[in-house]
Amino acid sequence: MRKHAAVLLVTLASASTAAITVRAQTQAAASIKANAPAGWPINHTLVVLDPAHGGTEGGAVLGDHVAEKDITLAVASKLRAALSTNGFNVVSTRDAGGSDPLSTDQRAEIANRTHAAACIVLHATATGSGVHLYTSDLQAPNQDPDLTAGFVPIPWDAAQSGFVRQSADLAVSLSTALGKAHLPATLGQAPIRPLNNLMCPAVAIELSPLAAPGAAATPATDGNYQQQVVNALTVALRAWRDSPALLPVADASTGGQTSAQSKAIAAAEATGRAAAKVRTSPTPPPAQKGPQ
Amino acid sequence: MIPRYQRVLFWILSGAILLMALVLLRGCEQTREKLTRHRDETPLSAPVVTPSETVQLALASDTDGSITLVEREIALPSEKSARAHALLARLIAEYSYKNSAHPIESGPAVDDVFLIDLPLHSHSGAVGSDFSGELQVLTGQMAVVNLHEAFTDHHTSGIESETLTIKSIIGTLYANFPEIQHVRFLVDGRSRETLNGHADLLRTYAVVNTTNKPAQGVR
Ligand SMILES: [Zn+2]
Numbered sequence: 249m250r251k252h253a254a255v256l257l258v259t260l261a262s263a264s265t266a267a268i269t270v271r272a273q274t275q276a277a278a279s280i281k282a283n284a285p286a287g288w289p290i291n292h293t294l295v296v297l298d299p300a301h302g303g304t305e306g307g308a309v310l311g312d313h314v315a316e317k318d319i320t321l322a323v324a325s326k327l328r329a330a331l332s333t334n335g336f337n338v339v340s341t342r343d344a345g346g347s348d349p350l351s352t353d354q355r356a357e358i359a360n361r362t363h364a365a366a367c368i369v370l371h372a373t374a375t376g377s378g379v380h381l382y383t384s385d386l387q388a389p390n391q392d393p394d395l396t397a398g399f400v401p402i403p404w405d406a407a408q409s410g411f412v413r414q415s416a417d418l419a420v421s422l423s424t425a426l427g428k429a430h431l432p433a434t435l436g437q438a439p440i441r442p443l444n445n446l447m448c449p450a451v452a453i454e455l456s457p458l459a460a461p462g463a464a465a466t467p468a469t470d471g472n473y474q475q476q477v478v479n480a481l482t483v484a485l486r487a488w489r490d491s492p493a494l495l496p497v498a499d500a501s502t503g504g505q506t507s508a509q510s511k512a513i514a515a516a517e518a519t520g521r522a523a524a525k526v527r528t529s530p531t532p533p534p535a536q537k538g539p540q
Numbered sequence: 541m542i543p544r545y546q547r548v549l550f551w552i553l554s555g556a557i558l559l560m561a562l563v564l565l566r567g568c569e570q571t572r573e574k575l576t577r578h579r580d581e582t583p584l585s586a587p588v589v590t591p592s593e594t595v596q597l598a599l600a601s602d603t604d605g606s607i608t609l610v611e612r613e614i615a616l617p618s619e620k621s622a623r624a625h626a627l628l629a630r631l632i633a634e635y636s637y638k639n640s641a642h643p644i645e646s647g648p649a650v651d652d653v654f655l656i657d658l659p660l661h662s663h664s665g666a667v668g669s670d671f672s673g674e675l676q677v678l679t680g681q682m683a684v685v686n687l688h689e690a691f692t693d694h695h696t697s698g699i700e701s702e703t704l705t706i707k708s709i710i711g712t713l714y715a716n717f718p719e720i721q722h723v724r725f726l727v728d729g730r731s732r733e734t735l736n737g738h739a740d741l742l743r744t745y746a747v748v749n750t751t752n753k754p755a756q757g758v759r
């Protein structure tokens with residue numbers, strides 16, 4: 249009886265998940281077309297901002313009934329303004345007045361079409377302290393691609409796997425800049441959507457209250473606190489767009505090809521298999537799930 | 541002067557009311573009798589002495605985002621899924637205590653825990669169905685933790701808080717049930733996208749060691 253109930257429940261869950269996966273994969277196929285070929289050209293001045301939540305989904309409640317969705321939007325518009333004046337092109341997945349917000353899958357689709365240098369997912373909460381930076385909990389590919397297999401489609405839920413190292417580098421850069429601005433930042437990995445679906449260096453930022461010694465903590469609703477964070481992020485992103493981390497890595501091959509890389513490939517071409525190794529996109533390993 | 545037929549009608553109606561009242565009273569008495577008899581006959585469950593045992597809980601702390609293994613002495617049922625249920629219920633209950641490092645509103649959190657052996661085999665009729673998915677590829681035992689919606693709805697909304705709860709559950713399963721290798725979550729028997737806006741509940745989690753601070757006690 250219990251066993252039957254269990255099987256029924258799992259079937260239900262799997263069926264719905266399968267439906268979601270199938271839909272997501274179709275969307276992924278439409279937006280990213282199988283595996284990223286030899287190089288994944290990165291637009292160094294493009295940043296995607298994802299103000300999380302929206303519409304009826306308000307997220308956390310901060311202070312006096314302020315919805316998280318409004319804070320994320322406020323931070324996003326501040327960041328957008330700061331980045332634009334610094335020569336960035338900014339794509340946002342949600343704007344003010346958008347009554348029907350996009351799903352996390354749809355947001356990832358938008359981001360994946362842009363080949364952005366950074367994808368920043370914005371959250372805010374009333375608990376904890378400081379700024380929390382999260383990257384995907386997928387594992388970086390650690391094996392050579394199977395050269396005989398040809399291009400292998402990237403599973404939607406593992407789209408981020410080729411960018412895990414860059415995302416970690418980006419998170420460290422952001423964290424360092426926040427630290428320099430005296431804003432305590434912590435790094436971590438979290439199982440949150442759409443991090444695993446993003447094909448860009450991606451970091452989720454959660455603003456928690458800013459603790460101050462001998463005074464009340466500053467909530468994430470504070471405009472001044474938000475601006476300080478935005479300024480630090482802008483400084484970090486300005487440095488990031490020229491970062492070597494954005495250049496393609498031989499074993500990750502997720503960045504754009506520069507002339508230096510093209511020369512390296514040309515040189516390696518003579519040695520046959522080595523060239524193939526450099527040019528072929530990695531086969532993503534089976535998704536390593538579970539928070540570490 | 542009241543006409544005769546009206547007086548007759550009055551007495552007939554009065555009689556009917558009295559009769560109905562009597563029938564109602566009798567009915568009530570009978571029902572009460574039946575219920576009392578039923579209660580008397582209810583057998584008392586045989587007293588079972590469940591010895592308390594040492595278990596390990598992977599407790600989360602919001603202060604430093606840590607997961608620490610601590611020991612607790614509790615009595616657990618012998619059936620495995622009931623054990624897992626009782627253990628997780630105890631884990632979440634720890635968070636509702638005053639001064640909890642990861643406060644969660646008190647109330648029942650875990651409705652049930654089911655244990656399933658993977659891989660799941662698709663039935664012959666389901667040709668072409670993709671439900672197969674990862675559950676037909678993964679091996680080992682999987683726990684399906686069915687949470688109460690009241691618990692998820694009242695859980696603190698935020699990446700840090702929700703992730704810690706998930707890590708805490710996974711770490712506790714890892715410490716006490718070495719044979720459980722995967723875990724999935726349902727809410728009131730249905731799949732739900734997130735715990736309360738953030739932590740992903742649609743994926744299958746690997747049951748791994750999530751502790752990131754030295755244990756208090758064993759391990
Ligand atoms: Zn949020």
